[in-house]
Amino acid sequence: MDNTRNQPSAGKFWSWFIPIGRQTGGWAFALNRVTAIGLTFYLFLHLAALSLLAQGPGSYDNFLALTENPIIKFGEWAVVAAVFLHGLNGIRIILTSFGVGVTRQKQLFYGFMIVAVLIILIFTARMY
Amino acid sequence: MSQSTSSYISAPRPGETSWIWLVKIVTGPLLILVLILHMIVNHFVGSLPTGLMTYADIVRYYQNPIIPAIEILFLITVVTHSLIGLRGIILDMNPSRKVLSAVTWFFSLLGVFSVVYGIWLALTIASKGG
């Protein structure tokens, strides 16, 4: 039978990031993936920027002036948010991977996300 | 069972993937711990009004040998966790064995390079003081 529709295909990986119609766990998975990619991008950017430290005080402190730029400030905030969303969801994954709370994974997700939002709010207040 | 199922079953190199997963799941909580330390230190104790540290702050800070040690530990942990994770995402795109092998090599080299670079940077900063 010649039927290539409705079958698994590598191209469907975009469906991870658009969890329409999925349930709590599916949204958690998408959130974790998106924050993971964002944080990885930030990581290597950060490592590259730090090379300025080796060039001496002038270069680095000039670079620090950039951090006053509102776009950069927003980026920093986004990194903090991503860290807590990814980290707390990650704790949930560790717990369930070891069989703890598997039957309550939805509640775990909501609980951890509420904690994440609270922490992010605290950081936002502190940063601005 | 008359029909061969080998086309439906992957042929993993036995045991390889368990270890990779274990590393991922160990670096996770380790990362959380070291990250908390890193964030407190880098964003709350600096002399700038934002809490960030100036060049002078950083150099002074790195004189205490425990600091580069923690930062290097942090670097190794985060690079490992992040690259294993990225490889996992690429795995989900169902690459061929050749592509997967190339990706694994590339990430391994990138990881080693990043850690070596980080260690060099930490030691360089530490040497600028005193």
Add this chain to the structure above:
Amino acid sequence: MTENWKITLRVYRQKENQASHFDDFQMEVNPDEYVLDAVERAWAFHDRTLCFRHACHHSTCGACGMRLNGVEKLACITLIRDVTNNGATLKVEPLRNFPVASDLAVDMGSFYRKMESVTARAVLPVTEAEIENPPSKWDADDSQYLRLSDCIECGLCMSACPIMATTPEYLGPAPLAAAQDQGLKRKPELLSIVDGEDGVWRCHSAFECTAVCPSFVDPARRIMNLRLQVVDMRLRKLFGKS
């Protein structure tokens, strides 16, 4: 006496070598009936070419798995009032990740072969089953009492899994759950099948499988447990114990 509802049944149609489309059937239904009843009525009174699977009508055969408004369900136990409203449209589509054979019937062959490859058990001794409130100690001859496996091989989990969507190679929730059900200690030959990139490590804890399972298999929990079994076996091999 329940008032009848007027709903639109929007059904996915696809015959061999043709493009797919949706057909709308305007129906008057009793909302306390099941979606499968509506589909059958659409076939009986509106379009005899509509193809779908059904058998037991009480969630033990797993034949009527389909997506209702995008969510995987067994149509025979899903009340119409739970998935739509009076005057609304109910979208009916086949399961994801399997080739469509005809309309709502998909080719489940790859799934059954995977279940076979992990020697999934349809029947197991009650002493090995995960049941609520087991006795603190089984008697020696209790293993003569047999129980049907919870998994009815309906394929809802295979459709809901986001990883299954990207590759047919992944074993999938039900086969992995079936492997866990037997236990790697009892069946060590399963280790090499489930310990791999397309086995237990491909799961990313989306939990979509457990969310749609109609039969209390809880595949996600079983996959998590299976992982620990795999790690345990690998550690034992590493340290030379067997």
